[in-house]
Amino acid sequence: MTGASGGIGAACARAFAAEGARVLVHYHRGEDRAQALAAELGGAPCLAADLTREREVDSLFEAARSALGRVDVCAAVAGVWPQEDVPLWGLPLARWEETLRANLTTTFLTARAFLRVVAASGHGSLVLVGSTAGLFGEAGHADYAAAKAAIVHGLLPSLKNEVVRVAPRARVNAVCPGWTESPMTRDALADQETVRRITRTMPLRKVARPEDVAAQVVALASDEVSGHVTGQIVVVAGGMEGRVLHE
DSSP, rough: BTTSSSSHHHHHHHHHHHOOOOOOEEEOOOOOHHHHHHHTSSSOOOOOOTTTHHHHHHHHHHHHHHHOOOOOOOEEEEEEOOOSSOOOGGGHHHHHHHHHIIIIIIHOOOOOOOOOOHHHHHEEEEEEEEETHHHOOTTHHHHHHHHIIIIIIIHHHHHHHGGGGGTTTTTEEEEEEOBBSTTTTTTTTOHHHHHHHHEEEESSSBBBBBHHHHHHHHHHHOOHHHHTTTTEEEETTOOOOOOOOOO
């Protein structure tokens, strides 16, 4: 479980644990939140890793196999949404590269490390986490939208075809959350005008809870519930149809 110190990641960890799974809690910077979550889950293994660093990702999965005995499921939740709204013509190269590393590169390295485990064991389920930004775009956040689009439109369909070469029943799917309550979005969602604007194309005019996303991650990870589902994107966004362009 990568990014378990965040809102969606923590909810996923709790949801998997509630189903009886043994969970490893990963964090990068949110050590206090991750340690508290690990304690809540009965002393789950809790490990730090910078997922933009190849060696740290590989070491994380080695440690996960050592701590858990086997790794059957990976939920690649970790990612970063830059809060500042910057149009592309003003976007510094440094932010572009940082955002892609924090979202696309971390997902690539996580998926690669896990699929190496799958190749050795012959089974496994990978759930990637995209975003509605990758489906509809997001003005002021083209860097984030591009990273998430690459995950769900390039990486996902490629991996679901590759993994069966080494594990014929292994599956790769993705969840695309819309606006969801989390430490990362808390400041933006405190503004009721923002909430009103972002829910205008949604039949369910509310912001998602992390548990809403976690439930779909667990369902896709389950061979019993989703055993014949692979290469699919589940959008958790209240029926969102797009972005509001004009008031």
